[in-house]
Amino acid sequence: MRILIANRGEIARRIIRTADRLGHQTIAVFADPDANAPFLSEATVAARIGPASLAESYLSIEALLTAAHHTGAEAVHPGYGFLSENSDFARSVIDAGLIWIGPHPPAIEQMGSKIRARRLAVEAGVPIIPGFDQSQQPAALAEAAQDIGFPVLVKAAAGGGGKGIRIVRQPEEFEDALAAARTEAERSFGDSAMIVERYIQRPRHVEVQVVGDKHGNVINLGTRECSVQRRYQKLLEEAPAPNLAGDTRSGLRTSATDLAQSIEYDSAGTVEFVVDDETGDYYFLEMNTRLQVEHPVTELITGFDLVELQIRAASGEPLGFTQDDVRLEGHAFEARINAEDPASGFTPQIGTISHLRIPPGVRWDSGIELGSEISPHYDPMVAKLIVAGPDRESARQRLAAALDGLVLGGLITNTGFHRWLVDQAPVIEGRVTTRFLDETEIPPPKPGEDVAELAARAWLAHKDAARSPGPWGSLGRFRTTPHQTPRLVVLEAFAGEVHEVNVAGELPPAGPWVADGQTADRAPVSVDLGARSVAITMRGTTHVFRVRSRAEFWAPAAAAGHGPTDAVVAPFPGIVTDVVVSPGDTVEAGQAVVVIEAMKMLHTLAAAGAGVVDEIRVAPGDQVASHQALVTFSQS
Numbered sequence: 001m002r003i004l005i006a007n008r009g010e011i012a013r014r015i016i017r018t019a020d021r022l023g024h025q026t027i028a029v030f031a032d033p034d035a036n037a038p039f040l041s042e043a044t045v046a047a048r049i050g051p052a053s054l055a056e057s058y059l060s061i062e063a064l065l066t067a068a069h070h071t072g073a074e075a076v077h078p079g080y081g082f083l084s085e086n087s088d089f090a091r092s093v094i095d096a097g098l099i100w101i102g103p104h105p106p107a108i109e110q111m112g113s114k115i116r117a118r119r120l121a122v123e124a125g126v127p128i129i130p131g132f133d134q135s136q137q138p139a140a141l142a143e144a145a146q147d148i149g150f151p152v153l154v155k156a157a158a159g160g161g162g163k164g165i166r167i168v169r170q171p172e173e174f175e176d177a178l179a180a181a182r183t184e185a186e187r188s189f190g191d192s193a194m195i196v197e198r199y200i201q202r203p204r205h206v207e208v209q210v211v212g213d214k215h216g217n218v219i220n221l222g223t224r225e226c227s228v229q230r231r232y233q234k235l236l237e238e239a240p241a242p243n244l245a246g247d248t249r250s251g252l253r254t255s256a257t258d259l260a261q262s263i264e265y266d267s268a269g270t271v272e273f274v275v276d277d278e279t280g281d282y283y284f285l286e287m288n289t290r291l292q293v294e295h296p297v298t299e300l301i302t303g304f305d306l307v308e309l310q311i312r313a314a315s316g317e318p319l320g321f322t323q324d325d326v327r328l329e330g331h332a333f334e335a336r337i338n339a340e341d342p343a344s345g346f347t348p349q350i351g352t353i354s355h356l357r358i359p360p361g362v363r364w365d366s367g368i369e370l371g372s373e374i375s376p377h378y379d380p381m382v383a384k385l386i387v388a389g390p391d392r393e394s395a396r397q398r399l400a401a402a403l404d405g406l407v408l409g410g411l412i413t414n415t416g417f418h419r420w421l422v423d424q425a426p427v428i429e430g431r432v433t434t435r436f437l438d439e440t441e442i443p444p445p446k447p448g449e450d451v452a453e454l455a456a457r458a459w460l461a462h463k464d465a466a467r468s469p470g471p472w473g474s475l476g477r478f479r480t481t482p483h484q485t486p487r488l489v490v491l492e493a494f495a496g497e498v499h500e501v502n503v504a505g506e507l508p509p510a511g512p513w514v515a516d517g518q519t520a521d522r523a524p525v526s527v528d529l530g531a532r533s534v535a536i537t538m539r540g541t542t543h544v545f546r547v548r549s550r551a552e553f554w555a556p557a558a559a560a561g562h563g564p565t566d567a568v569v570a571p572f573p574g575i576v577t578d579v580v581v582s583p584g585d586t587v588e589a590g591q592a593v594v595v596i597e598a599m600k601m602l603h604t605l606a607a608a609g610a611g612v613v614d615e616i617r618v619a620p621g622d623q624v625a626s627h628q629a630l631v632t633f634s635q636s
Contacts, residue, residue: 154196
């Protein structure tokens with residue numbers, strides 16, 4: 001079978017891996033920013049589908065079907081995100097005579113609306129959170145909120161991924177929260193319908209993996225815990241979900257299977273629940289009619305390949321096993337590695353992967369390789385680091401060790417945040433709620449003077465080892481007169497700080513590790529002699545240093561410009577979506593000025609101080625570069 005993958009990056013590579021093993025050919029599609037992406041070379045065929053604009057490429061049904069026709073595709077796998085839960089796309093694929101590797105379109109439609117899904121859950125006997133969805137009139141929704149009792153959750157009836165959701169704690173906040181959620185929902189999903197429901201004070205996000213076929217068989221593959229979230233985006237997942245009472249765990253699995261059976265589900269899907277950590281009560285949240293980002297943790301504890309099950313089900317094959325055949329063995333964790341800066345509010349980052357060293361014994365699902373560019377056009381996830389162990393604690397320790405051993409340099413990521421996270425008491429104890437990160441202060445990364453010293457020692461060791469061997473070089477470290485004079489190495493860090501390091505004493509052997517003499521610990525390093533750079537990981541964070549040459553060090557430093565102080569500048573590349581001020585407006589510190597979109601998220605940029613708007617240099621739709629001045633001010 002020849003399968004077109006209507007997706008990109010990590011999930012495209014994931015599907016290709018299984019398709020290759022099963023003997024299928026694959027067609028990778030790409031938009032212009034992905035022209036050099038690794039997934040293209042791994043597919044049988046690659047086909048361009050359009051420019052960077054999602055509407056003209058990965059979200060264009062016409063472009064995807066045209067590519068399928070021109071490349072002789074026989075089936076389409078949508079991956080996750082993009083059009084994976086679009087019933088119109090599924091129908092268009094089927095109408096074109098192709099196999100849709102996903103659930104039948106009515107199932108996608110039924111679960112695509114949270115309002116309809118809630119009603120189907122009730123019919124299937126699945127508990128739902130008390131709420132209101134009978135009217136979309138603001139007054140009726142506000143009255144329902146009063147009846148339910150604050151705090152309430154206002155959330156979009158369509159879509160997912162944390163878009164169009166607001167927590168409302170007081171009646172006077174309801175009108176603004178409803179308007180904001182509706183605007184975001186309309187922008188994200190083209191549907192502004194809302195649900196108002198009770199807000200669970202200590203909620204856990206627990207989901208159940210289900211799989212069905214076209215012969216009426218539906219089974220579940222156990223639970224997953226996805227409570228570590230920021231802005232409703234999952235960051236750390238594990239399977240099975242820990243610390244669930246026996247009746248809660250069995251109830252979740254039975255409810256998920258019953259709901260899937262009620263809609264004759266015939267592919268891989270996930271039923272998501274909110275679990276009240278105080279009572280153990282659980283409530284249906286939504287059903288994702290696609291593969292989930294976190295599916296690898298389920299694969300590692302069950303031994304099933306979920307992409308294979310999707311392909312076989314779409315081809316009309318029965319599952320070939322029953323619920324009694326499912327065995328959950330061990331425990332697994334997945335850390336989503338994102339290009340974002342936790343120290344700056346998790347703002348998206350871009351850059352080029354300059355150093356990459358993956359620790360042994362882990363599963364590494366990624367869309368990147370050494371030299372890959374992270375652009376502002378798509379979401380910030382660059383990889384998934386997945387580990388498993390015979391029990392939860394051993395798996396957690398393996399994740400910590402893997403983060404300590406990972407070198408990922410060239411841009412700022414959240415790996416250091418994950419390393420901090422896995423040592424937090426609620427994670428160790430398995431008692432995390434979705435409010436954990438909102439209630440916890442995330443410490444800033446520690447300064448890296450000790451890291452700079454280790455980087456300098458690693459640089460000299462690799463540089464010495466690379467020298468052409470001669471009669472004296474063959475003697476290795478032997479010297480007739482011990483070398484006592486310290487050697488100066490000047491390192492420039494990623495953020496521009498300069499470290500002058502005097503290296504004395506014995507150097508470590510050149511290799512992937514450098515020893516910390518004080519603790520005898522080993523830090524993973526990656527040295528690029530040609531680019532004069534060193535990357536070293538400490539406490540989960542990869543620090544990248546450029547080694548300055550002597551000429552650079554002794555030459556007078558040029559005056560460095562840091563952008564205008566009387567302007568709002570773009571902190572990263574993005575697309576302007578709104579300019580909320582006009583020339584002559586008086587603004588106060590913290591007042592919103594410009595809204596930009598980067599990596600599928602909206603970011604409001606505010607004035608740093610009081611002033612009068614002088615010049616507006618951008619308009620909605622403009623693409624802007626990092627540090628570009630967007631709006632300038634004169635003093636008020």
